[in-house]
Amino acid sequence: MKVMNYSTLIFFILIIQGTSAYSQENTILHVDSLSLRNDYLAEMQSVNILKHKPIEVTENLVRSVLDKQTAFAVYKDNYMVTGIPLNKPVNRKTADTFFQFSIRHRVTKSVLPFNSFLYITYSQKSFWDIYDESSPFHDTNYNPGIGIGRYVIRNNKLKGAVMLSLEHESNGKADLDSRSWNYINVSIKYFYNMRLSAKAQAYLPYVDGEHNKDMLRYKGYGNFSINYIDKKNLWWFSLEIVPRDKIINPNIHTSLSFRVSKNSNQYLTLDYYAGYGEGLLNYKEYTNQIRIGFTIKPDFFSAY
Template identity: 30%
Template sequence: MKKFFLIFSLFSLCLADDLSKALEYEKKGDYKRAMQIYKKLALQNQTPILTQTPNSTEILAKQNETKSTQTPKNQKRQKDNFSQIALANYLGDENSFNPLGISSYKMNYFLPFSHTNHDLSGSKNEVKFQISLKKRLFENLLGLDEKYYLGYTQTSLWQLYRHSSPFRENSYQPEFFVDFPIHFDGYDYFNNLRLGFLHESNGKDDDHEQSRSWNRLYASTTFLYKRFLIVPRIWYRINEDGGEDDNPAMEHYMGNFDVNLGYLGDDFFLNAMLRNNLNFSRNKGAVQVDIGYDIFDNGIYYYVQYFNGYGDSLIDYNKRLERISTGFLISY
């Protein structure tokens, strides 16, 4: 009897050792070796131990899922859809789980190295970052499948490399806009019409004549043809009373329209923003070029931004500046 218990104990230890090895292989994602051990245990002894581990169908499914997600073909298919993902974000058609209904709006980036050609508040080098979100409020009030949104964008210029590291400028842009879907047979690249109200301010008072603010009504749309994205926008400034207008020449420097021209590749994007006042005798405008590359295939892009012209920020809207910045952009 003692001999029987000794043999049974040794056999149980072997089973436990094999089971621990199988579980270890499974944790590492080596489902093939794990399956071999489970099969061995099943043939040796039909015990409830096997029922405590994933069944063969589940393991094979995981194995096939792991293989499929590692194939270049699947990766390429996901990347090919990036242009559609970008358009879905613009139109508010994201299908991902989002209980709060808050999603990205404009570009979200952090640029720790931003250099200008002018000394601004004691330094040519600073940090630039932008946070932009939107929230859908309701939809289809007019029976046109339209969607109503609140949006918020904040762009900050942070003099991190100076003593006490002050924020040189913050631009606050709350807005309300409505998206109207538009569908024409044979013109799938024309998708929507957006109408909105935008307030932009730096939040400063008039004590040092640094207050900047203006209100606009705007209309924009988007054209997506294969991988090429075009987003034109025009606006009308709501005039303030003559004695209370902080920046009466804002339209002269910022114009009444801008247009974004983009190309969305597999793992990179190019975008150019053009803005002009169309006054050929006193012409003012700006161009911004954005280049991003998805280094790790996770939606975080290495990002370079180049700006030349007027309106780099509200505080400097009437100064011609050249700026180059680099850092990271989040695409989701």
């Protein structure tokens, strides 16, 4: 068991070392338009992050940038973090390691109706009791999906992106431990300026798992998140709020990340989760966990 677990850890480290080809970091800096690059650099130096100032760009240029990107890239944050609970005694059974592996592949360029594109995604997250005897994986969740998306341009300003995907999530277990659901994910991303963006998602679910019919009361029917980067593009702050059956009692996931090198998308991360449904197996169990570790992040201006 330990050999398999350590092999997984080594595999993840190799992924960290090899992601530069897939990160699409600073996409805008690699386009052919000198004026666009200059606008990006100037706006990044703005001290007023609350100023609403979408970058001016033509739709043809945005499609050109998107179509020139590597089709295979990082989708969600790729974590390898470890930490302790804040609401339980700290011991080798309550402390854990959490990692998430998330990728996407653009199947087509923006040649579909309305200049949209087709993509597929796959995310997998695991809760690893690495400090317990034999270091078992407590829960692993698998999340494949297929979707269609496009950037939204109005009056030569990049407003954001709209995505529509069909997804499945399950823990791959059988009988009483089986957890699964299917859903349509409607996602809207909005670029307030070059350093601040917001994203809202709504789920249209079909819960087919026999033993998790009430799961959405704990996981919620969508989420709202914000992302902020500082003017030197070193610090990245993320906050995700997941409304549940009681709006005043949401699930909260937040992180503060520091970029270890200007030439990579690897970050040192302090991560905090408070709420239900962090994993599928024990979705009814309240989690209040703080963790620290590494994160591989996608491009800040990604449509996904």
